[in-house]
Amino acid sequence: MAPKLNHPFMEGLKVVPEGKQKDLKKIKTWMSSQPHLPEISDQYIYLFLHACYYSHEKTRSAIENYFTIRSNYPAIFSDRDYKSAKLHHIFIKLGYLISLPKTTPEGYRVLLYSVKDNDPTKMVFSDCIKAFCMYNDIILSEDGLQEGYIVVFDMKGVQLGHLARVSLPALRCFMLYIQEAHPCRLKAIHVLNTASWIHHVMRLIVPLLKSELLSLIKFHTGNIPENFPTELLPAEYGGEAATMKEFEKETEFLLGKYHHWLIESSEFKSDESKREKKASWWGLFNSSNKSNEMDEKTVLKNLQID
Template sequence: MTPPPVITPPASKHAVPNPRFPFIDGPDGAARATCRPEDVQLIRLWMKRQPHLPVISDAFITLFLHSVYNSIEQAKATIETYFSARTAAPEFFKNRDCFSQDVQFSYKTVHLTSLNQTTPEGYRVLLCRLSDHEPSHLHFSDVLKAFFMFADICISEDGVIPGYITIFDLKGVMLGHLPRISLPSLKKFMVYIQDAHPVRLKAVHLINCVPFMDKILAMVKPLMKNEMINLLQLHSNGLDTLFKTIPEEIMPEDYGGKDKHTAELHADYKKLMETKYVDWLKEEDEQLRTNEDLRIGSKSTQSELFGMEGSFRKLAID
């Protein structure tokens, strides 16, 4: 009896890893990782059997392993979701032109910045807030696109670090902002942050909480896993409770600290993006994607990754 022919899957589109990802300055960004070289090779061997995935550098694999505390199986799941989500959500991850109208307008609407000093544990603190309080100026999907550009640049600049703390300042948020939030976009954001973003998230602080926090949490909490809910900390009456975990002196001067004003920090980040990262962000548009034509088995779809969108189209404000 003639044995069946051996079917070799087609080669991935990107046969050579781009050494600029995820760290623009090269593999030294992974120098502080503690994962074992043999684990990196195990992941590489697994990726070779997944022809729909791009070929990535050892430094990139190291970042994924570090983000899940060196769990091989969790790293595989994160890699799969990372590249699939970036392919299935082009509104966030395609046409990342720093000078496009949507990106420029978003950076006028929000302040996104990384503080210069880390916490004593080595955690980087990210601060996000509205800079324009007019509800009609909030283009939610565009702001999320700008946030993901910001987050990718933070990883590139920081390299492998112990973890991140994110502060969302709700000052200026009004009831009129809530209908501007696209719940399908919010769901995609939450899936990506929880299942694909290759960092160790240590805490999420909401400061200057508004009287209608129950409405905000009613939108967000159903999309959060227990692990994320446990990281969430709300601060309604001043920042004393925040400073129990984040030293006041590393905060921007407009929050009582010794760092630059938040607007200056945001301007510094924006300048970095518009100089050092212009071409890098465009390269990412082509490089960090799945090729669904090469996937063994059924193709990945938006509904598979993010759930059906029909039930997320309407938001009622009581």
């Protein structure tokens, strides 16, 4: 199968949306007038349409941002060979990246991320962001048009030293990508075992957050979010799912399955030499966040940890 056709779903989209052909046609017509955008499959367009609840304006914006960011930040979106020494170290040694098998009653997929090695000196922030994005691409391919996603991030093992190793350009790129480009319906973000110094983290990211994303974040002092279906969680969290070690094997299997697919995915990016209107890609962030400025002091004052 040609690379264009097995992206973003390696095995194809199993359930194609009904009655959405007109939406697809409108976006395809628009893309044909944008010479800098890559040629992509209809299924790729359906992914964006679904993520944007079939709003044409939001879909066009997401597509533009997605391929532009991937072109302009190669440190995160190129060289996606998980077998390379630095990426293999992240996937196998530094952390757990887990997609839980059962969905919530609403049909949302739960993704769990946690630290395996708590030594900050072993972390290269931009490489960790790259690995995170690679894994998320795999999950989108596996899930198809998922109703929504809940992210659970366990801070246990995270040190202040990790914060000191954050690269601001990479962080800014990542926050833009997640908020303006990543084609998924994000429903909630739960932070477990929240560190006492979480305010330092928030001071760093609040200037980059839109109010919509901030409203999804919930902080918890313990292992389990309140009113969360705990049976979905791994055994280590008191749930009925498999152990973290067993999930780790599943992640390794997926990485092997998607090895060449991930490398191919680097081809899907804008060609800036063909862009009709030249502009700084950082302008994407400035324009998208301009109407959503938040008072940092107010946010930190209202920061609640359950």
